Amino acid sequence: MSWKSFPKIELHLHLEGAADPAFIRTLAAEKSLDISRIFDKNGNYKFDGFSEFLTVYENATQALQSPEDFKRLTQSVLENLAENNVIYAEAFISPDFCGDRDLGAWREYLAAMREAHVEGVTLKGIVTCIRHFGPEKAREAALCAVETAGDWVVGFGMAGAENFGRARDFSYSFDMAREAGLRLTSHAGEWCGASSVWETLKELRVERIGHGVHSINDPKLVEHLAETGVALEINPGSNVALGVYPSWIDHPMKRLRDVGVKVTVSTDDPPFFGTTMTREFEELESAYGWGIEDFKLLNETALEVAFCDLATKDVITKRLEAL
Numbered sequence: 001m002s003w004k005s006f007p008k009i010e011l012h013l014h015l016e017g018a019a020d021p022a023f024i025r026t027l028a029a030e031k032s033l034d035i036s037r038i039f040d041k042n043g044n045y046k047f048d049g050f051s052e053f054l055t056v057y058e059n060a061t062q063a064l065q066s067p068e069d070f071k072r073l074t075q076s077v078l079e080n081l082a083e084n085n086v087i088y089a090e091a092f093i094s095p096d097f098c099g100d101r102d103l104g105a106w107r108e109y110l111a112a113m114r115e116a117h118v119e120g121v122t123l124k125g126i127v128t129c130i131r132h133f134g135p136e137k138a139r140e141a142a143l144c145a146v147e148t149a150g151d152w153v154v155g156f157g158m159a160g161a162e163n164f165g166r167a168r169d170f171s172y173s174f175d176m177a178r179e180a181g182l183r184l185t186s187h188a189g190e191w192c193g194a195s196s197v198w199e200t201l202k203e204l205r206v207e208r209i210g211h212g213v214h215s216i217n218d219p220k221l222v223e224h225l226a227e228t229g230v231a232l233e234i235n236p237g238s239n240v241a242l243g244v245y246p247s248w249i250d251h252p253m254k255r256l257r258d259v260g261v262k263v264t265v266s267t268d269d270p271p272f273f274g275t276t277m278t279r280e281f282e283e284l285e286s287a288y289g290w291g292i293e294d295f296k297l298l299n300e301t302a303l304e305v306a307f308c309d310l311a312t313k314d315v316i317t318k319r320l321e322a323l
């Protein structure tokens, strides 16, 4: 069946990574910027493997140059979320791509993003540092997060190349964010193994892990995740598209869920991976035979580990109960 009209919650979505290629091309044309090399003949993003993906991603962000561009981006992302009946989403937003981590500029970009609105979709932001940009820039990103923490900026996280440096290089940034009351998540266990997840848990003391799929290779870690309730923001479509797993059947999401690990499903960077939340649900149905009860559980888990306040959770719960 089509899961398009089924309400959904998405916790792992990079705002720039959710930009439709057509939207990026329009912005680039307005600025006479030639980034045609990042598109294939059908107009989709073109890359081979993760490091090329990061390069194409960073090239695409060159078309996003002003707060107004980010407002339009956020509006377009909200429309795509509404189209897939995503009623609550948390987006990763990066001061690195919004005025080079200058606090004054960041405030302007943030205010512009918050002006975007689509009825029926609640959006919150998780300020994200980029691991391969290094610990110094991460501190500046964390400062932007701390200074703008509140009812909309609810978390701090880290994306980028997982094999760059050590988790502890970023402890200071995560400590700062934690002290400001922000909730914490970090990518780990996507490209590196279970030890990367252990290190991230120990050094950054996060309550959610982005991806974390390689935890499956360490039974002690799986047990630890199940016991402590640390949730995994799983993006199976992204993992299959980038070759982390050869197919949906091979993906460990079901195995992790079935042994008590809190799992959620998201799209990561949907147009890059040819996916949507509706498609993720459809693929989960065909790979695992999941149906309404499984998807309700997925929503419940996602809302439980969401970083928003309780009042927001109550509103979303009521909308889910109206199913």
Ligand SMILES: [Zn+2]
Pocket (backbone or CB within 6 Å): 012, 014, 159, 187, 210, 268
């Ligand atoms: Zn991600």
